[in-house]
Amino acid sequence: LFSAHAYKHAQISRSLTQSRWSRIIPKCKTNIFKFVYNYCNLILIVIKDRALYHLLILEWHLMKMHTALLPSLLLLLLTAAEVPGAAATSASCGYNGCPAAVPRRVNLHIVPHTHDDVGWLRTVDQYYYYRVQFILDNVIRELSLDSKRKFTYVEMAFFYRWWREQSNSTRDQVRQLVANGQLHFAQGGWCMNDEATTHYADIVDQQTLGMRFLNDTFGDCARPRVGWQIDPFGHSKEFAALLAQMGLDAFYFARIHFLDEVQRVITRRMQFVWHASRDLGSPSADIFAGDFVSGYCYPPGTNYEGGDQPVQDDPQLHDFNVAEAVRKFIVQVDLLRLAHRTSHLLLTMGCDFAYENARKNFKIIDKLIAAVNANTSQHNLTAYYSSPDCYTKAVNDEGLAYAVKTGDFFPYASGPNSYWTGFYSSRPALKRLVRWASGHLQAVKQLAAVGPAVLGDASERLDRLRQAQGVAQHHDAVAGTEKQAVAFDYALRLSDGIASSDPLWQARLAQLQFGNLSQRxxxxxxxxxxxxxxxxxxxxxxxxxxxxxxxxxxxxxxxxxxxxxxxxxxxxxxxxxxxxxxxxxxxxxxxxxxxxxxxxxxxxxxxxxxxxxxxxxxxxxxxxxxxxxxxxxxxTPILPTTNAGRSASEISVGLAFYIGMRGNSSGEQFRPSGAYVFRPTTDRPQTLSARIQAQVIGPVVNETHFNYNDWAYLVTRQYPGASSNYLEAESTVGPLPLDDGVGREVVAVYSADGLSASSGEFLVDSNGRQLMRARRDPSRPEAAQFRPANAIVSVADAARQLTVLTDRAAAASSRPAEGQLSVMLHRVTLDDDGFGVGEALRERGSDGRGLVVKTSHWYFLAEPAASADRYRLLASQRHRSPLVTFSLLQPRSAWCQWSALTAPLPDSVQILTLEPWRQSPDRLLLRLENIFQANESSAHSGPVTVDLGATFSAFAILDAVELNLSANQRLADQTRLKWRSMQTEAVDQQPRRGPLTKSLEMTLRPMEIRTFEIRVAYKGGTL
The missing domain is CATH 2.60.40.1180 (Golgi alpha-mannosidase II)
Known part of the structure; x- marks a missing residue:
């Protein structure tokens, strides 16, 4: 039934993290053998299949080579299964341009790619002119030399920069490569966005920006079919749902919790069908997903431009090594075989800023592929250039049934002391700027869309802000994991983008209020x-x-x-x-x-x-x-008081701080808190005691002030009237002291008297949208109890629910049994955590003394049945807070109030997007969404119908075409691959939604977003 060939076991270093191989990847964030290196040198896996027990022994073998550790394996002799062969296809784009599968063989899809961070250790522009422009120059040249070669590119912020500089002949050459199916675009966003600290509105915008550029430049041939999130630090359920609604068929990544990854390797469930939205259901929000067991970089020994030994295939020269190169390469492929059930394997050939020497890479990979295919009978393997798209189609053609995933992949941990939950709150000021710019961008786009263009360069001005906000969604930008100089650059870009767009809202409001653009x-x-x-x-x-x-x-x-x-x-x-x-x-x-x-x-x-x-x-x-x-x-003066305790709501609010672990990252046990990692010295924070308390009593607001020390100040506010359905906690934290050698990580702690959630669960939003259930796990460290919160965190028992609404992305946790919620406000660390950024997290602020952060939380206590009506509407208002402007000129009396709508929309409906589209004078992009989930509100959790034709007062809608979520394909033309899961059979992939009627009526189900390109006629009397 099986046979094995064993190499003599060699002594292994206890700390593989210190091996040269673990450092060969530039970011040092991924180890090629991360699924076992933290725990063992020997794993016994017993797999039961129709009463046959296949014994698999994995061991590590230390090769006496200068390059790296390479594994040796006691391998199963796998019986070749019948694999349906794909019909030969003509050379064309999309799935039609994919290589034909070889039946009865393992098909190895070699995917050349580069991962180009849109800022990290250098700014986005520095990365472009230092490296990325040369990567693209050289890759295009090499693809043109051989039609069999393929390459996958992701970050449109870079490709857009490069495209602007190219001659017409080069542009024609690139268009041909796209049409030939040689140059593929994965994901297609402006950047590879973070999934923990991004808001869904920003994700949709940055994906739309990149996909619009691809569509306008190359047409449908360049339309991405798969998501490619290989570097972000954990993966969200809402992001998977958004990709499905954008028409993508699959979603690949490389960072999940190391224990989860071990289990998935053992059970061969590295790939699965992600049911990403209970509300939208299957298959509308289902997407095929997979984790790369060996990370996203080159397999060991194949980083040729990085100095690994090339394939030498000329027997007349010394060092002829074809057989040895193939043997070592097959060892790496066998690792993939053991973790996957399919006869198709994807091998990433690339890494961070790879293919600057594309000539060297492609030439040697050509030789490697030829050498592997020359001896297919020995290893039952055929290798060829491919892409994530082609791999996805090949796997889909097999028709296997896959396990189902319904949760998310937070928190991410790369080791027992390396929980990447610190970045949820790293650089809180930048996080707030990004969130504020998000709401500002929506307001500016709306004002640009409600009337004819008021400025000749309106489109260019709007694009500057779109692009700056798109860059800010990168997983080393809003995440807060960049160098300080790069963080300054992100902030500068946002500031410049906002300043560039200011004339748009100024001109529109001047036109409305003063009847004169010159008064803007x-x-x-x-x-x-x-x-x-x-x-x-x-x-x-x-x-x-x-x-x-x-x-x-x-x-x-x-x-x-x-x-x-x-x-x-x-x-x-x-x-x-x-x-x-x-x-x-x-x-x-x-x-x-x-x-x-x-x-x-x-x-x-x-x-x-x-x-x-x-x-x-x-x-x-x-x-x-x-x-x-x-x-x-x-x-109303601020008066001292000794009775500034709890408010009438029976919610107490206070500040506390964790002390971050110190260390030099020389081993897992020496991992400190840093930009990525949160590792406190204790499981409970130290509570701060207010040395001075004061209060304000007035007709508009009542305030209680807590002055804790020179770096912590808290004000709680209670509003009467229509806004009395929430309380506010405004904290001012910083500059955090550094001279005592202690890194502090400050949290706001909210507690409700008598509330105790015996289930141990609390709720936290996924990218500001659907809510996820999180559970406090006492078997794991304190850092593992935190989750990313972009809008809402809540805990409830049968009678009451405590909810906190954040004003930016933050780390949030709960002690459900104590009715307590914690949100991290600010953090300073004294050591680098060893994952590549090379700096401790010590923001100096504008005066060099240390960053001061002001944070505003809204919070309330209500019955669980009534809570969703509050937190959904309040969270929406937090994100779309008013644009406040000032003037010394008095508006025309009739124009002191104005609306672009005929009437407010239902509470459950929100206009997610209203913006000028494709530089057309009469076409707009319109998205509407239902902001409620099913079964969370008795009043708002059902379908709701909107008459678009009667919605707007600023213009009449002449016609409307429904698009997918990323607005790069007509919905009627969208077809997605059908996937079988172990829970349900494959079903029709068409969205379950009603058509847009001739009268422009449409219905929104809970959590549904619908996207339209509308043609309008502006009503002159309203402007």
Whole structure:
């Protein structure tokens, strides 16, 4: 039944992490044998199959070579199975351009690729002009020399830069390579986005940006068929669902928890069908997925441009090594055979910034393929150039049934002390900037779309912000795992993109409010309002006007706080009616923020904006006055108190901190906390005690202030009226001390009296959308208890549910039995954690003394049945907070309030996207979504119907074509591969949704997003 050939066992170093091979990959984030190296040199696996027991022994063999450790195996003599042969295809693009499978053989799909980080150790532009431009130059040249060669590229931020520089002849050459099926594009996004710290709106935008470029440049031949997330640090369920809705057939990655990977190798379940959305169901949100057991880089001994020994196939020369090269190569392939059930194997031939010497790589790989295929009878293997697309199609043609995955892959851990949960909160200021820019981008796109273009370069200006935000989604950008200089560059790009887009909203609002585009410079935004700095409101000696633009699809409200120099002001709403207002001294926490060093404000003017129209605005006026004037604001000082404990909600809020482990990463036991890894010294944080407590009592807001020390300040706020369905906790943390040799990782801790979730479970969002159940596992370290939260974290028992809404991506955890939630606010580490960035996480801030971070959380306690109605709508409002602008000019009286909609949409419906499309004067891209999940709200969890034809007041919709989620294919033309799972048989892959009627009515099921290209006629009377 089986036979084996054994090599004599050789002594192995206990710490494979210290071997040269473990460091050969530039990022040092992946070990080729990561599925066993942490635990053992010998694994016995017994596989039962129809009463036959196949004994498989894996051992490590130390080769006496200068290159690396290579494994030796006691291999099964696998009986060749009948494999249906794929029909020969003509040379063309897509699946039709794939090589024909060889029946009764193992087909090895060799996939040349490069993984080009859109910033990490260098900035995105530095990487481009140092390396990427030469990679693309050389790869294109080599592909053109041999039609059998293939190459896969991913990051459109780089390809776009390179494409702009090419001559027409080179562009024609590349188009031909795409049409021939030689140059493949995987995923197709602007970057390879992070999956833990990104918001779904940003994922959709950056994927659309990249796929639109591919579609406009190459047509349908370049349409990606698979996702390629080989480097992000864990993988989310919502991201898998989004890829399925973009029409992708498969999704490949290389980082999952090391214990999960061991189990999957043993059971040969490295590939599976991911049921990525319970709400959308199968097969609409199903996608085939697979983890690479050996990482995403070259197999050992085949990094030819990196110095590995080439294949020498000329017997007339010394060092002829074909037989030895093939033998070693087959050993690596056999590792893949053992972990997979299919007769098709994918072998990645590439790594970070690979193929700069494409000539050397391709020439030697050509020889390797020829040598392998010259002796197929010996190893039952045929090798050929392929792509992720072609591999996916070949595996699908086999028709095997696969296991099912319904959860996610968080947290990711590469070892028992290496839980990659620290980056969920690394660089919190950058995370906030990215989230703020996300909402700002949606508002600007909407204002650009609600009327004819107001500027000749509107498209270019909008693209600068789109591209900057797209780059920021990269898995070393918003994740916070880049070098400090690169983090500064990401922030600069976002700032430049925002500044470039400012004239778009300024021109539109000037057109609406003043009837004159030339007045656009009168409108200003204040990006540092959260630091209580705004030159317009601080320097105004008379009346000024504040516009609140609401990018949400329903009526919104806003708790405004404006920095001012006086105590008494009169506020009028859009109708000229007086508004209750309150002035409060700028608190000591805010005064510590160095970015407000130019501010002269000593107070903040607080008032409530009660009703902002959807996709519209309301203009309020503010003017200084005397304390005795009618409608004057109430000055409320911050007064010391000894009774500033719990609020009436019975929720307590406090600050605490973990001390990060120190270490030099010389071994797993010496792993410190760092940019990636969270490794605290204790399982519970140290609670901070407030040395000073104070309070503010007023008609707009009541506040409780906790001054803990020189680096921690907390304010809790309770609002009356329409916004009383939540409380606010605003923390100011930093600069964290460094002189005592302790790295601090600060958390906000929320507790509800009497709440105890005996199940041990809590809820956390997946990319700001569907909620995931997480369980506290006492058998694993404290770092393993944290999950990425982009919007919502919640814990409940049968009677009550405590929910916290974040203002950025953050690490979140819970002690469910204690009714407690924790959200990480800020972290400083003193050591590099050894995963490639080469720096400790010590942000110096704008003044060099250390970063100060202001964070705002909304939180509430409610009955579980009523909680979803609150957290869904509040989370939506957090992301789409109003665009606040200032002016000294008075708007026309009839234009102090305006909306692009005829009426608010139902609460469960949101306009996810409204933007100009393809530089057309009358075409827009429109996405609508149902923001609720099934069965979470009695009022909002069902299907909802919207009449698009009656929705907009700014324009009439002349016709609409439904597209897939990434807007690169008509939905009617989309076909996806059908996959069999071990739970259900393959079913029709067409989306289960109703058609768009002639009257433009459409229905949205829970969690459904529908995308349309609409042709519009603008209504001149509204602009």
């Amino acid at each position: 410079d009168a409108l200003r935004a204040c990006e540092l309002l959260n630091a209580s700095y705004c030159p317009v409101s601080e320097l105004a000696t008379g009346r000024f006007f504040v516009t609140f633009y609401n990018p949400a699809s329903r009526l919104s409200w806003h708790s405004a706080r404006l920095p001012v120099t006086g105590r008494y002001y009169r506020v009028l709403d859009e109708a000229g009616a007086p508004v209750t207002s309150q002035t409060i001294p700028v608190n000591n926490g805010t005064l510590r923020v160095p970015e407000r060093n130019l501010s002269i404000a000593v107070n903040e003017l607080a008032f409530f904006v009660a009703s902002i129209p959807p996709l519209g605005y309301a203009v309020y006026s503010v003017e200084p006055c005397n304390s005795t004037d009618p409608g004057a604001s109430v000055f």
